[in-house]
Amino acid sequence: MPTLLLLNGPNLNLLGTREPEVYGTETLADVVALVERAASDAGFGVAALQSNHEGVLIDAIHDARGTADGIVINPGGLTHTSVALRDALTGVGLPFAEVHISDVHAREEFRHHSFLSDVADVVVVGEGVGGYARAVRELAGVIAPSSSRG
């Protein structure tokens, strides 16, 4: 079965425990379940990883070569700082979707720039955790356009 790698970056393990006004009340486990449902509907399996460490995320992206068909990533704060994460994603050449739960463009200016958006196949911002499901559907359409028609 084709597979999507779901990556969540630093601090997203705290989802549902703090800042509900920004990130909602759903937990990371809820996000993984949501992505698994959306992926299953699109004919994909899911491998999921959250890490607070940039290098662990980069290693997972490298390991996705040959094991995954696309990547859905919420890089957390690394979005705004990490050339290395961008290089890993462009380096493996897998299609990927960048997701942000909050509307980063309506927040502090330092969140307005992403090192990933201009090389991402799909970008979903500010739709809450439901944005992960939209990212899966749109990425599935990029990977297997014929199966997403209709």
Ligand code: CA2
């Ligand atoms: O909106 C998003 O999804 C972000 O990627 C979340 C990052 C933030 O640095 C980005 O600018 C936008 C932060 C993730 C931290 O998540 C928390 C969740 C609950 C409580 C505390 C942090």
